[in-house]
Amino acid sequence: MLINEFFYSLQGEGRLAGTPSVFIRLAGCPLRCRWCDTAYARDFAAGTDESAQTLLTRAAEYPTRHLVVTGGEPMVQPGLKEFLSVFAEAGYLITLETAGLRFIADLPLTLASISPKLSTTSPDTPEADRLNLDAIRQLIALYPYQLKFVVDRPHDLNEIADCIERLGTVDPERVYLMPQAARRDEYIEKSRWLADFCLQTGFAFSPRLHVMLYDGQRGR
Numbered sequence: 001m002l003i004n005e006f007f008y009s010l011q012g013e014g015r016l017a018g019t020p021s022v023f024i025r026l027a028g029c030p031l032r033c034r035w036c037d038t039a040y041a042r043d044f045a046a047g048t049d050e051s052a053q054t055l056l057t058r059a060a061e062y063p064t065r066h067l068v069v070t071g072g073e074p075m076v077q078p079g080l081k082e083f084l085s086v087f088a089e090a091g092y093l094i095t096l097e098t099a100g101l102r103f104i105a106d107l108p109l110t111l112a113s114i115s116p117k118l119s120t121t122s123p124d125t126p127e128a129d130r131l132n133l134d135a136i137r138q139l140i141a142l143y144p145y146q147l148k149f150v151v152d153r154p155h156d157l158n159e160i161a162d163c164i165e166r167l168g169t170v171d172p173e174r175v176y177l178m179p180q181a182a183r184r185d186e187y188i189e190k191s192r193w194l195a196d197f198c199l200q201t202g203f204a205f206s207p208r209l210h211v212m213l214y215d216g217q218r219g220r
């Protein structure tokens with residue numbers, strides 16, 4: 001498996017926000033999102049081949065059973081199921097962060113954390129290449145899930161509502177909206193109006209602890 005980063009931190013987003021977790025960042029992603037905060041991991045060449053057993057040994061140094069596998073885009077890595085199974089068999093509770101570009105069955109997931117990529121995040125990418133609604137429908141039908149949307153402007157909320165409607169079977173309590181921000185001051189400013197929108201609609205507001213606590217610092 002091509003590994004870009006391994007670190008220990010708090011889960012920053014979604015329903016497990018605040019949970020101490022080991023993070024494994026896989027290298028490689030076919031997308032080029034405008035606000036990508038892990039551009040250093042998008043090329044496959046940005047990873048080094050490491051075995052699950054080696055990483056399992058490293059993970060055991062930390063006081064948590066929560067593992068977050070992120071990217072890049074983990075779903076495009078060959079051998080993902082076998083890789084995750086090593087950690088699941090060792091008792092880890094696995095969150096997989098994905099843009100939902102592909103569906104893979106029988107992954108040992110505690111949480112499929114899906115971030116659909118809308119036109120605002122990838123304006124130069126045709127919808128067919130960035131938003132695979134069929135794959136997302138299969139993921140949310142099979143796995144415990146959350147849908148996370150990054151919101152830059154109030155106007156973005158229309159496209160998010162359209163995406164949720166097209167998906168058809170989404171539990172509103174599993175939808176998280178997060179302010180688009182690379183730095184703390186921007187995060188606080190956008191959080192205020194986004195929090196108001198969440199109160200009006202019933203969607204959950206997700207913090208982004210890595211921005212709030214560490215100002216977007218890499219590996220935190």
Ligand code: SF4
Nearest residue numbers: 029031032033036072
């Ligand atoms: S899907 Fe994720 S890793 Fe890939 S470009 Fe978009 S934000 Fe970056």
